[in-house]
Each structure stands twice: as C-alpha cells, then as structure tokens.
C-alpha cells in the first residue's frame with residue numbers, strides 16, 4: 001500500500017480537527033529529480049470565516065483585512081464586504097485554482113493551499129455598497145475621508 005505524503009500527514013493527525021484548526025500546517029516537498037522545493041498548506045477554511053484557507057483580501061481604505069467579511073452566496077461563492085462600507089464589485093469569488101479541497105470526510109473545512117500563496121490571492125475591485133460600477137461618492141465616503149484625515153493629524 002502506497003501513501004502520498006499528504007495522505008500520511010492527514011493520517012498522522014488522525015481526526016484531531018481541533019489541533020489543526022488552531023494553525024495551518026506547512027508541508028514542504030523536494031522533487032528528487034529537479035531539486036525544486038514546493039510547499040502546500042493544510043489550512044482550515046470555513047467559508048464564512050476564512051474561505052478556502054486563504055487570507056481575506058485587504059480593504060483598500062482600511063489597509064487591513066481585519067474588518068473584511070465573506071458574505072456567502074449561492075453556489076459556495078463569496079462577496080467581500082468591509083465594515084467601513086466597501087464591498088467587492090463584479091463577479092462573486094469562488095475557490096481559487098491554487099486551492100484543493102482535502103479529500104477526507106472529517107476534514108470537510110480543510111484545504112491544501114499552494115505555498116507561497118499568490119499575491120494578491122484575489123483580484124478585487126472595491127466599491128461603495130449599493131453603488132453600481134464601483135464609483136465612490138456620497139455622504140458616507142466624505143465622512144470616511146474626514147475620519148482618515150483625523151487619524152493622520
């Protein structure tokens with residue numbers, strides 16, 4: 001019986017979801033022929049929290065992803081929404097091509113994520129919520145501009 005390293009890693013952790021969900025496990029592998037080292041992250045990624053185990057995109061206004069939430073839509077796709085009012089425009093986001101779902105029943109929210117993760121992981125066009133075409137404007141935007149000026153001063 002042969003087993004891939006990925007399968008062995010999953011076997012070793014033997015159902016300890018709690019342990020694995022505390023932090024990602026990085027698996028580095030060296031190709032014996034090419035000497036090329038590749039990496040994969042065994043990442044916990046419940047879709048409403050950290051979809052597909054990939055860090056959420058940064059909000060361009062807040063310059064962090066701390067306030068960005070994934071709004072789950074039909075078909076397991078998401079729209080990004082920041083508490084400041086910016087949302088992702090255009091098509092919804094689905095599982096990126098560099099992510100693969102872990103094929104183990106008890107690891108349903110776990111994914112193999114290529115390492116290093118492409119930067120940016122998501123190409124997001126941000127816009128004001130409820131405004132078409134991603135154009136910014138309105139009282140909310142002016143209010144936020146004032147806020148960010150206050151922070152700088």
Ligand SMILES: [Zn+2]
Nearest residue numbers: 059062082084
């Ligand atoms: Zn924001």
